[in-house]
Amino acid sequence: MRSPRRRELNPAASPCSGRSGLRRVAMLSMHTSPLAQPGTGDAGGMNVYVLQTARQLAACGVEVEIFTRATSSEQPPSAQVEPGIVVHHVQAGPFEGLAKNDLPSQMCAFTSGVLRTEAAKPAGYFDVIHSHYWLSGHAGWLAKDRWNVPLVHSAHTLAKVKNLNLAECDTPEPFARVVGEEQVIAEADALVANTSAEADELITHYRADPARIAVTPPGVDTDVFTPGDRAQARRDLGIPQEAIVLGFAGRIQALKAPDVMLSAVARLRQLNPELGDRVTMVVVGGQSGTGMDYPQWLRELSRDLGVSDSVKFLPPRTGPELAQVFRACDAVCVPSHNETFGLVALEAQACGTPVVATAVGGLTTAVADGHSGILVDGHDETAWAGAFNRLLTDPARRELMSAAAVEHAGNFTWRRTTGDLLHTYRDAILRQRSAARAGARLSQSSR
Structure with a gap:
């Protein structure tokens, strides 16, 4: 064959x-x-x-x-x-x-x-x-x-x-x-x-x-998705400079699993309260697919989990505006249940932002595990919280991953x-x- x-x-x-x-x-x-x-x-x-x-x-x-x-x-x-x-x-x-x-x-x-x-x-x-x-x-x-x-x-x-x-x-x-x-x-x-x-x-x-x-x-469009000034990106989005920022960009539907990020941060607050309380989550996207049946489900979940004060919801955006969101983040989350590739993961890495993603489908190619980001098996909130904890408490590792992320994304044009x-x-x-x-x-x- x-x-x-x-x-x-x-x-x-x-x-x-x-x-x-x-x-x-x-x-x-x-x-x-x-x-x-x-x-x-x-x-x-x-x-x-x-x-x-x-x-x-x-x-x-x-x-x-x-x-x-x-x-x-x-x-x-x-x-x-x-x-x-x-x-x-x-x-x-x-x-x-x-x-x-x-x-x-x-x-x-x-x-x-x-x-x-x-x-x-x-x-x-x-x-x-x-x-x-x-x-x-x-x-x-x-x-x-x-x-x-x-x-x-x-x-x-x-x-x-x-x-x-x-x-x-x-x-x-x-x-x-x-x-x-x-x-x-x-x-x-x-x-x-x-x-x-x-x-x-x-x-x-x-x-x-x-x-x-x-x-x-x-x-990935490496003319648009490039590393930039993180401080300016946070000022543009109204995010405190001292915050630890996790980002999500994509359609708000069960397949893309933005709820995993919210649940993991709620769990992180239990495991490491000092770190968890500093986390700001930025969710960029609109309703899609099964999410259309529950237009407020993610906001309601954030309230139920007690993290609504830490979530910033933004409408969908592309190009330079989306790149600026990625630059503001310490890590971008791609917790999808399935992805044939996952362009968001590539775009975030091109901006110098490490990615935490599910180890499924094309994400195992889009993210170099341990090099440009972290791949997590499954969607257990404790496992995801642990991945966040390891990455967010180690600035030196994030810096190395940031450089590696740009290099890795450069292989895909x-x-x-x-x-x-x-x-x-x-x-x-x-x-x-x-x-x-x-x-x-x-x-x-x-x-």
Whole structure:
């Protein structure tokens, strides 16, 4: 059995070296727009991934057209958001009030909109389709046969894996999604996995062909997420200079487990009152997923735990504003029950902030345990409190981890991610053309 492809790229090399005549990529992101604010609703790391890789592709002279579902009547049918990047807002169902689990009912409408847009273009307009998440994969599955181009698919999250790592109060992913993922994974010409762990999950749980899997880690924008002035960052956020600051950034839902940080700090106050009383927690994010059913649940939990006086809730933010939050922190927490990668962990480390994260999924790649941060097995509040205690009472260790975090994050850039994607696109195109030629020869020989 062949292993998934893992390509080591030279960080100094041009990502455009694998372009090989590629002109235009259709990216499908049905359930969330790359222009949406990450950290709320269904927007998160995938939005960042789509937009950042599109930017890098455009910089290589490859045009990118992104198809997403329209969620407002004010959105234009198509808009050029940056040179070389066009976003198409496809009408598929009501603009508002449609939950992600309702979107399968609109896959036909969305796919029709994608096909109609391409039908108005010259023949052979797109060279490859890159679908993101299983819903988009179904649209890509039909479009690839209609356009005679390969389908490259990124799952971003997998239902079977999520269901194996559910939080206590979370709802399992529906069986329809499981079946849908199995179909897309079987039909895609190439699968992009964020880590070797995700590649193994695709093979183990979905019987994916290892030869069609390319392991391509996401990146971080090191022009935005950089070390900076911690004192100024705390002044900007109104946080006392003498505080010990723990941060969380992400969607407020059971999967992301922000409650673990709160419970651990409450436990820390029992184990080390002098330290625990100095901790300020900064929670950046908005309601999402199952959290929509309990919009105040995290605030109510903080009151129940007796730590509400130590929590600062901030609305979702990205780019320089989020980087400033990370700079203000002594550590950033990523206590998720499952992550295919965990971009927040990478962004925090790029700012020189160590990360305390759950030892699951892609976080075991995103965080270098004992070097750039600490990985914790499970979600036991005492174990997390112990990790906080070890890190926060040892300034020398934090300083070493801060430097190591910047170094570790520097190994993951969108430049490298895009270089690998270009190779994956090229390989998929060559395989498809080779298969078409072989099919044509077989057809002629049988006459």
